[in-house]
Amino acid sequence: MEKNIKNVTWVLVAFILVVGMVGSSMVVTNGIVKAKGAQNTLEVKGSAKKEIKSDFVVWNGSFSIQSTDLSDAYTRLKESSNKVKAYLVNKGMKEEDLILSSINTMTYNRVLPNGNYTNEIESYKLYQNVEIRSNDVDKITSISRSVTDLINEGVEFQSNPPQYFYTKLSDLKIDMIVLATKDAKVRAEKMLETTGNSVGRLYSARVGVFQITPLYSNEISDYGINDTSSLEKEITAVVSCEFEVK
Template identity: 40%
Template sequence: MSNTKFNIFLLVLFGAAMPAAVVLSTNLARSSFEKVKLRDQTITVKGYAERPISSDRAVFSAEIGAREKELTAAYTKLEADRAKVMAFLATKGFAGDQVQLGPVAIRTLYSRDAKGNPTNQIELHSVSQSVTIASATVKSIADAARDISTVIRDGVELSASPPQYSYTKLDDVKLQMIAEATGNARLRGEALVKNSNNRLGTLRSASQGVFQITPAFSTEISDSGVNDTSSIDKTIKATVTIEYAIE
């Protein structure tokens, strides 16, 4: 074959091969691009966990008060009223070291003149003392708080705060709930990609939301979290936000 014919043959062969090479190159590039693009795809899902808890610690506080013209008389009445309160608490199972007494506070009240200005004349002496009980026997605290009004009917000047109920094993429960919420997030992610040809990949990032501790059956929620102390039976809720790769 002459050189001229051979060159023509090469040109024809090269021309025929070019489109196929371009198609092959394009397909390879597209496949490579799709793999890179897929590797960069992620999905973000929220995980949720909830469980009931029952308070295992309670605190109840009240303040006994007495007011008399003479300070000694006010203090005498305070002592008598304190004895009534202590007797009441004993019927609820609280005595001795189980009852914490605060220091006695004394306040002097002065008379006012016709224009409402204070004078140097003492009108009354007011004395007060706090009484606090704390126990793991939550029901006994609740009963004491509910029935404390009986000493008021007996002439005791007393103001009481609502009982404060708490759960002392919160740290352990929180760790368990983060794990549960993370598992829930993965299930949600898998459900979202179930009908595609992809699958959920590795965890890319994770963030924990605030815990919500609310009264049982409450729908209360707050961006800064809720920590209910007003109820014995509560619900603790946890959320996490997870980003997964898509493979």
């Protein structure tokens, strides 16, 4: 009886070992299949870069008057406004293209020798903004640099840097994606040259953020850059492509 129990035990042990070996071989085999499958594709990043010149500009400046008398400040600000409009029209702008803001007013209270402010108004400062939006980027750029000549006419004028935009950006982005994808394919072909394999169909493509930067800039951002400070700039596109390896 004891002998029979031992025989049954050995049979069970042998059975478990066989099942374990079969299971192990299945795991190994599946691992090999997955590894081979992973080698059938190649992921490559392609990029494209192009120089562009802005075709739309937004520029604004401001002028102000400070006086102890509010009525006097208003009268003098109107005089400055007329000088600003005359100057810009003389530079080739149409008066209807000038966007003038409403007049803003600031009050300055008298300060005591100990540094405390009183309720007594010491002076008034009135200021107004002027803005131009135009496709003539070269003309507006020139105006933004010379308009402070109004200071010689008694106008306290401050010119802000123009903001430059490229209005055909949506169409350009599509072209850049195509170029970056072609670059990715060329890179993949170069990588496979020495292996005897070739590039097959495109399985997937992921478009990265666009970087629009001043010329010769190395600046990048995970969220993308859209520079508006430069008239001439550079757009860069990156595409991650997964190709079939034949």
